[in-house]
Amino acid sequence: MSKTKRTGGCPRWPPVNKIVLYLALSSAAIAGDTVPVDGPALARLVQQDCGSCHGLTLKGGLGPDIRPEALAHYEPETLASVILDGIPGTAMPPWRPLLTQAEVEWMVDYLLSGGLE
Template identity: 70%
Template sequence: MPVNRLLVILALLGGAARAGEPVSDAVALERLVRQDCGSCHGLTLKGGLGPDIRPQALRHYDTETLSEVVLDGIPGTAMPPWRPLLSESDAEWIADYLLNGEPE
């Protein structure tokens, strides 16, 4: 991963993580979904360069499978792997967040 991309991601997380350490704060993870995922999937997650990732569009996924997509990306597409920056528990939190919508 280019260093510039890593620096941008860390800056967007608001300093919640340092290089090589997983993001563990739910606020930072929600920000990551809105800003980083939203940069391709649209700020409202309804789709953009990438597909719609709101709960109704992801109902064919389970948490484990969607978590793997977050961590490993989708080869041959623009969906990048996030494994270098996220722990498995962070990816599970993101998958659950995407599948179940925003907490009220």
């Protein structure tokens, strides 16, 4: 009988909660359902994260003014693209790795409607 040395511990399996979350989100996407957007959390993100460059009142700073009157001439799709993909060669980072299309669309609506004011 050969002896095999066990290196100990459980096999490296992804945590169950990550698998369940992945399956739930995948199922919703396949079924055509949308995952609800957390508006209050996104509003905080706009104020804190966007505000860190665009100014806490979004009047501009390192980044330009992003209040409704400054954004009025942009199409919502253009604004969503800038948020998702950033602007190369500038301080505007891509948020695609962190935000869904639905979340970005909510943020664009929030910015265009003056939600922070």
